[in-house]
Amino acid sequence: MTRRRLPAEEAKTIILNRAKLLFIEKGYDRTTMDDLCASTQMSKGNLYHHFKNKEVLFLQLLTQHAEQMSQKWLRSIEQSTSPSEQLLEMADLFGRDCESPLIQALEEYARTLSSESESLATLREITEVAYCAIRQVLQTGIDQGVFINEDIETLSFGVMSTLAGATQLCLTMPNLSGDEYAALHVNAIKLLLKGISIDDPN
Numbered sequence: 001m002t003r004r005r006l007p008a009e010e011a012k013t014i015i016l017n018r019a020k021l022l023f024i025e026k027g028y029d030r031t032t033m034d035d036l037c038a039s040t041q042m043s044k045g046n047l048y049h050h051f052k053n054k055e056v057l058f059l060q061l062l063t064q065h066a067e068q069m070s071q072k073w074l075r076s077i078e079q080s081t082s083p084s085e086q087l088l089e090m091a092d093l094f095g096r097d098c099e100s101p102l103i104q105a106l107e108e109y110a111r112t113l114s115s116e117s118e119s120l121a122t123l124r125e126i127t128e129v130a131y132c133a134i135r136q137v138l139q140t141g142i143d144q145g146v147f148i149n150e151d152i153e154t155l156s157f158g159v160m161s162t163l164a165g166a167t168q169l170c171l172t173m174p175n176l177s178g179d180e181y182a183a184l185h186v187n188a189i190k191l192l193l194k195g196i197s198i199d200d201p202n
Contacts, residue, residue, distance in 0.1 A: 014040055016064070016189050019057045024101040028058060028109040058109055059122045065102055066126045069093060073133055083141030084193055087159065087184055090133065094163045095185030098170040099178045107171055127160075134159045147196050155196060162188050 002151045019037040033054055036046050051057045051115045076089040097103060098192075113119060135156040141147035147155070170176065 004117045005100060015050055016061060020061050028105045059119060062126055066129050070129050084135045084147050086137045087189055091185040091189040092182045094167055095182035096178045098167055098181040131160050162192050
């Protein structure tokens with residue numbers, strides 16, 4: 001088999017792109033480094049030079065995905081006029097993300113983790129991106145007198161757990177559309193907003 005010799009960054013990009021397709025097609029468990037060798041036409045030694053195992057590869061893809069979601073979130077809130085609308089925009093994005101095949105692979109990957117897994121730290125960092133955005137919007141709402149003056153961490157946990165719980169439930173409903181996933185998330189946050197808003201957000 002012909003092996004490619006490429007600049008490091010180009011090689012990493014190819015590996016990540018091919019790995020993403022494999023994870024989507026075969027799931028986390030059934031994807032192997034041998035599959036990736038065949039797909040990239042790179043030697044196993046070359047793959048391991050850039051990524052020590054498929055778990056590191058998968059976590060890198062999740063980090064990229066979280067960064068892309070963050071950029072979408074930042075663009076969407078520029079169009080929103082109030083903290084309540086910003087939270088609803090985030091709920092919409094969370095819901096539509098349920099259509100991402102990579103999120104399906106994440107569910108499979110999560111089942112392989114133990115409470116002592118070193119990878120949990122990376123997953124927490126990824127989650128923290130959304131958590132910080134939620135916290136910022138809630139604090140703005142409190143400062144503007146839109147939301148009740150409750151402990152910010154308590155409020156942030158409530159919103160984050162609502163979105164995460166909605167996502168987990170939606171992943172058990174594979175036949176829904178992106179619009180339907182989004183509506184379920186948005187409606188969940190609307191109910192939560194009724195409890196924390198000083199003025200009902202409708």
